[in-house]
Amino acid sequence: MKARHLTAFLMIIFVLGYVAPALATGLWASPADFRYNLKPGDSVSGEVTVRNIGKEELSVNVTKKRLLMDSVNLVYSDRGIAQWITIEGNTTFKLKAGESRKIRFTVNAPGKINYLDAAGALVIRGVPVQNATAGQIQIVQGVELVVPIYVGLPGPIIESLKLEDHKAPTVLLSFMPGKFTYKLKNTGTVQANMTGAIELTGITGKQRVPIDGVVYPEDSYTLVETWKPGWLEFGPYSARTEIKYGRFHQTKSIETTDTIIVIPAWLIILLVLGATVWMIRKKGIEPPVSIKIERKK
Amino acid sequence: MGIIPLIVALVFVVAIGAYSSPSYAATASQTVTVTVPEAISIVVPDVNFGNITAGTEGTSPAFTVSNTGNVKIDLYVKADAGSFTSPNATDTIPITGFKIFSNVTGSYAPFLTSFQKIYDNMDKAAQGSGAPTTWSTTLKLSVPAFTEDGTYTITNTYAAVKHNTALP
Numbered sequence A: 001m002k003a004r005h006l007t008a009f010l011m012i013i014f015v016l017g018y019v020a021p022a023l024a025t026g027l028w029a030s031p032a033d034f035r036y037n038l039k040p041g042d043s044v045s046g047e048v049t050v051r052n053i054g055k056e057e058l059s060v061n062v063t064k065k066r067l068l069m070d071s072v073n074l075v076y077s078d079r080g081i082a083q084w085i086t087i088e089g090n091t092t093f094k095l096k097a098g099e100s101r102k103i104r105f106t107v108n109a110p111g112k113i114n115y116l117d118a119a120g121a122l123v124i125r126g127v128p129v130q131n132a133t134a135g136q137i138q139i140v141q142g143v144e145l146v147v148p149i150y151v152g153l154p155g156p157i158i159e160s161l162k163l164e165d166h167k168a169p170t171v172l173l174s175f176m177p178g179k180f181t182y183k184l185k186n187t188g189t190v191q192a193n194m195t196g197a198i199e200l201t202g203i204t205g206k207q208r209v210p211i212d213g214v215v216y217p218e219d220s221y222t223l224v225e226t227w228k229p230g231w232l233e234f235g236p237y238s239a240r241t242e243i244k245y246g247r248f249h250q251t252k253s254i255e256t257t258d259t260i261i262v263i264p265a266w267l268i269i270l271l272v273l274g275a276t277v278w279m280i281r282k283k284g285i286e287p288p289v290s291i292k293i294e295r296k297k
Numbered sequence B: 001m002g003i004i005p006l007i008v009a010l011v012f013v014v015a016i017g018a019y020s021s022p023s024y025a026a027t028a029s030q031t032v033t034v035t036v037p038e039a040i041s042i043v044v045p046d047v048n049f050g051n052i053t054a055g056t057e058g059t060s061p062a063f064t065v066s067n068t069g070n071v072k073i074d075l076y077v078k079a080d081a082g083s084f085t086s087p088n089a090t091d092t093i094p095i096t097g098f099k100i101f102s103n104v105t106g107s108y109a110p111f112l113t114s115f116q117k118i119y120d121n122m123d124k125a126a127q128g129s130g131a132p133t134t135w136s137t138t139l140k141l142s143v144p145a146f147t148e149d150g151t152y153t154i155t156n157t158y159a160a161v162k163h164n165t166a167l168p
Helices: A002-019 A265-283 B003-020
Strands: A024-030 A043-052 A058-069 A073-077 A085-087 A092-095 A100-108 A119-128 A137-150 A161-167 A171-173 A178-186 A192-202 A205-215 A220-227 A235-246 A252-263 B040-045 B047-050 B057-059 B063-067 B073-079 B098-101 B108-110 B115-122 B133-137 B139-142 B152-162
Touching: A024 A058, A024 A119, A024 A137, A043 A058, A043 A092, A043 A119, A043 A137, A058 A085, A058 A100, A085 A119, A092 A100, A100 A119, A119 B152, A137 B040, A137 B047, A161 A235, A161 A252, A178 A192, A178 A205, A178 A235, A178 A252, A192 A220, A192 A252, A205 A220, A205 A235, A252 A265, B040 B073, B040 B152, B047 B139, B063 B073, B115 B133
Parallel strands: A137 B152, A171 A252
Antiparallel strands: A024 A043, A024 B040, A043 A100, A058 A073, A058 A092, A058 A119, A073 B115, A085 A100, A119 A137, A161 A178, A178 A220, A192 A205, A192 A235, A235 A252, B040 B063, B057 B139, B063 B133, B073 B115, B073 B152, B098 B108, B098 B139
């Protein structure tokens, strides 16, 4: 009897597992790309059909981008051809399973074409409207169809950050914040994600000031970091700055070295006290109050 | 001259005429052109990672990414954020410990917040049957020790681009 129940239970699980559809996100678009031979000032229009071929309702977003790529990475940019493309109608809409929609666009070439800026794309992104995943770790899976619009070639991915100028304090007192200023310019084509640190090495040991930031292409960025010596720090310090940067991994670096003299506050206090005592003794100034200490009888 | 020799002579003359008369033949070629529109299409299933104990690494069930279009594609993936977030916990789980098995490298590749290729030149759906080309992969996630309990979510995006996109 127990075996019969178990068999029936397993059968139900099997049938439910077979019949219940696995949820999936799917998008279809046609054509897969556009190739135009445009001359400066020319204009052309095109149309893409997009369809939800998955089993879930999707929130769809269509954007226009310039493509930057190498053999492994794909990066979007809003410059170049991205500014020549105009998408007609709504760029955000919902598609139920099986529904489709046409997206029209126009490319207006500028008076001067840089053909290395001229590989663009309509990026059609679909994400399930409802998160159907379960468990404590939930992964929502979205899909993106990249429909290239070629007038020229995709731009190269160039990671390049230049240090145009930098300033560091030469003399610091205890508790006096010193500013390290680095003027950086991104001369590449992709954003430079920065990490790194200023390592200050002196008689009393090492101190580390972390660096973090992002510089976008063609932007200038002033990085300012502050170090404040405490009671214990004194004497000459070597400040070695390493700024690691890269779009994906921080594999490139910029290095600088500076020397800072830290004058401790306690030394100044001691000097002032010493000078005062010396002055008092030299001039024979009697103190206005005298305290006599006597032994108890 | 009798009638029979006359008929024989006529048949002979007709036969000779038929044999020697010129014949005309014409050939014409026809070019038929048909354009099959290209379509790019992928399907990615939901993946239920389940629960992972803090301080350990979990592996997702295998799931299949399908090329359901009629062009070969390059497949890219990215995480939409730098960490898993929770609506009811203050901790986050960074994507530095989140990986996907890549067909390009043959090993687990850490997720980035920008697209990296995980399959180069994925074949199109089969002609005729339309059976998609499929590829099975898994995800791994390390949850830092003492991560606050809760439900943590992230969105992954899989991007398809027609293969042989010209490189700079």
